[in-house]
Amino acid sequence: MPMPPSHTQPAHAAPGGTESLVVATGGSATAGGTTTAATGSVDVWAHHAGHASIAIGDASFQAKAGATGSATPTAAATTFFNESGANVTVLLESSGSTQGSTDASAGSTLHFIAIANGSSNPHGPVVIDVQLPFHSHPDASAVDASAGNYAQVAATADAHGTGTTAATVSDATTVENQFSFVHAASLVAV
Amino acid sequence: MSTVSSFSAGLASTALATGSHTTTFTAAKTAAWSGTAVAYGDAVAAAQGAGALQTSAATDGFAFGGNTYSAHSLTWSVDYPSGSLHTSVDVSVTVAASYGQGDPLSGYGLTSPLVHGLF
Numbered sequence: 001m002p003m004p005p006s007h008t009q010p011a012h013a014a015p016g017g018t019e020s021l022v023v024a025t026g027g028s029a030t031a032g033g034t035t036t037a038a039t040g041s042v043d044v045w046a047h048h049a050g051h052a053s054i055a056i057g058d059a060s061f062q063a064k065a066g067a068t069g070s071a072t073p074t075a076a077a078t079t080f081f082n083e084s085g086a087n088v089t090v091l092l093e094s095s096g097s098t099q100g101s102t103d104a105s106a107g108s109t110l111h112f113i114a115i116a117n118g119s120s121n122p123h124g125p126v127v128i129d130v131q132l133p134f135h136s137h138p139d140a141s142a143v144d145a146s147a148g149n150y151a152q153v154a155a156t157a158d159a160h161g162t163g164t165t166a167a168t169v170s171d172a173t174t175v176e177n178q179f180s181f182v183h184a185a186s187l188v189a190v
Numbered sequence: 191m192s193t194v195s196s197f198s199a200g201l202a203s204t205a206l207a208t209g210s211h212t213t214t215f216t217a218a219k220t221a222a223w224s225g226t227a228v229a230y231g232d233a234v235a236a237a238q239g240a241g242a243l244q245t246s247a248a249t250d251g252f253a254f255g256g257n258t259y260s261a262h263s264l265t266w267s268v269d270y271p272s273g274s275l276h277t278s279v280d281v282s283v284t285v286a287a288s289y290g291q292g293d294p295l296s297g298y299g300l301t302s303p304l305v306h307g308l309f
Contacts, residue, residue, distance in 0.1 A: 090269075095262065099259040
């Protein structure tokens with residue numbers, strides 16, 4: 001029961017932009033078995049205010065699988081974060097997995113904040129006032145993995161400021177009684 | 191690495207820090223007994239200086255045996271300037287466990303305790 005991926009690209013690149021902070025984040029989740037569920041979401045928000053740029057976001061991927069008979073269920077989930085040009089970065093990444101004889105689950109999530117202070121005084125004060133909209137994340141734990149094969153993914157990239165770039169890519173694939181797979185990534189340059 | 195019967199656990203932790211002022215710390219602990227295997231490890235790398243800094247902390251572990259395997263890992267990375275200095279800290283923690291289909295008392299010679307007359 002694959003669901004179409006979603007894309008949100010509120011901002012686009014301005015030719016000749018002078019981006020100083022580039023962030024790419026995302027992940028993937030794979031569940032193999034007769035009943036599978038894979039979900040993922042990526043949210044990135046970035047702002048360029050002239051003297052400083054900031055990017056905040058998170059990525060979360062989960063996989064659940066069940067199998068009957070001699071088949072062994074598998075579940076894997078990963079996330080990644082890459083940045084360029086940041087003076088300050090904070091990254092918290094957590095992952096886990098459980099493998100049983102009839103069921104398996106895995107999850108990985110990360111949260112990050114990256115700041116590029118391009119002012120003439122790189123050690124001057126930077127005041128950050130961010131009000132993020134609420135995003136509803138797909139969650140495999142809320143999916144009944146005992147019925148069918150399910151995949152859902154969402155990716156958003158929201159960039160504000162002149163000369164900014166935002167892009168997303170996502171895939172959701174299921175094969176009946178075989179596996180579910182999701183992948184998503186978001187990129188911002190501000 | 192610990193091994194008991196068909197249960198085993200292993201863990202590797204590495205920490206790397208380059209800069210004028212650096213510190214690293216790693217720990218890896220494993221335990222295995224009949225019925226359960228557990229591995230825990232952490233790594234911390236911190237560096238501070240005016241020049242280029244690099245820190246890396248990584249942990250990876252496994253536990254084998256039984257019918258259920260569970261693993262969790264957490265990484266935390268902070269990189270920020272402080273005055274004329276730059277500070278970078280990386281932390282990584284991993285826990286892995288495997289359990290099920292074992293007898294936790296087998297190592298104590300109590301696999302077949304006589305309970306006749308106790309109930």
